[in-house]
Amino acid sequence: NAGVTQTPKFRILKIGQSMTLQCTQDMNHNYMYWYRQDPGMGLKLIYYSVGAGITDKGEVPNGYNVSRSTTEDFPLRLELAAPSQTSVYFCASRKDSTGLGGYTFGSGTRLTVV
Amino acid sequence: AQTVTQSQPEMSVQEAETVTLSCTYDTSENNYYLFWYKQPPSRQMILVIRQEAYKQQNATENRFSVNFQKAAKSFSLKISDSQLGDTAMYFCAFMNSRDDKIIFGKGTRLHILP
Numbered sequence: 286n287a288g289v290t291q292t293p294k295f296r297i298l299k300i301g302q303s304m305t306l307q308c309t310q311d312m313n314h315n316y317m318y319w320y321r322q323d324p325g326m327g328l329k330l331i332y333y334s335v336g337a338g339i340t341d342k343g344e345v346p347n348g349y350n351v352s353r354s355t356t357e358d359f360p361l362r363l364e365l366a367a368p369s370q371t372s373v374y375f376c377a378s379r380k381d382s383t384g385l386g387g388y389t390f391g392s393g394t395r396l397t398v399v
Numbered sequence: 400a401q402t403v404t405q406s407q408p409e410m411s412v413q414e415a416e417t418v419t420l421s422c423t424y425d426t427s428e429n430n431y432y433l434f435w436y437k438q439p440p441s442r443q444m445i446l447v448i449r450q451e452a453y454k455q456q457n458a459t460e461n462r463f464s465v466n467f468q469k470a471a472k473s474f475s476l477k478i479s480d481s482q483l484g485d486t487a488m489y490f491c492a493f494m495n496s497r498d499d500k501i502i503f504g505k506g507t508r509l510h511i512l513p
Contacts, residue, residue: 325505327504373442387432392443
């Protein structure tokens with residue numbers, strides 16, 4: 286199994302550009318998450334989804350959008366990139382409503398906005 | 400709101416020594432899960448160990464063990480016989496059993512010295 290796959294691994298954007306960070310998982314997990322990690326900081330939740338067709342805001346949703354049309358995919362959209370969105374982005378998934386399994390993480394996307 | 404605090408931004412120990420990383424959390428809930436994640440320079444987030452709050456017995460995974468003090472809301476990680484490969488950022492994390500998302504601390508950067 287591939288687990289959680291994120292693409293791209295690195296990207297440089299110019300201010301005002303748009304892009305979509307892709308995340309897909311092949312474990313049939315219901316729960317999926319997007320976090321951002323700023324230098325020297327922990328992970329902050331951007332958006333999450335408890336199943337196909339259901340999404341909700343996390344701690345820092347401004348400037349981002351998500352969709353969950355299938356169980357496997359949970360893309361994160363940046364519409365108008367700003368330097369404050371320079372960060373490492375992690376997608377994660379979890380199987381069920383208990384916390385026993387923790388998350389499975391993707392390998393991250395390093396995004397720089399210049 | 401739940402919070403997770405890691406009071407040690409950075410630590411260094413000699414190889415083969417034992418090291419303890421501190422974590423405290425704040426919650427009014429009784430049922431929850433606690434985690435320690437490791438993030439090596441590769442950036443991958445790896446689950447090290449997890450603890451269910453209703454279990455009194457401290458979790459152990461090979462050289463990694465926790466000291467879970469529920470009344471004190473403390474969840475420290477002990478690494479025995481430390482190895483160079485243990486060099487990483489370590490994140491303490493919390494999840495309420497009624498919630499869908501994990502909250503992370505800011506992390507402790509651990510250096511294992513040869």
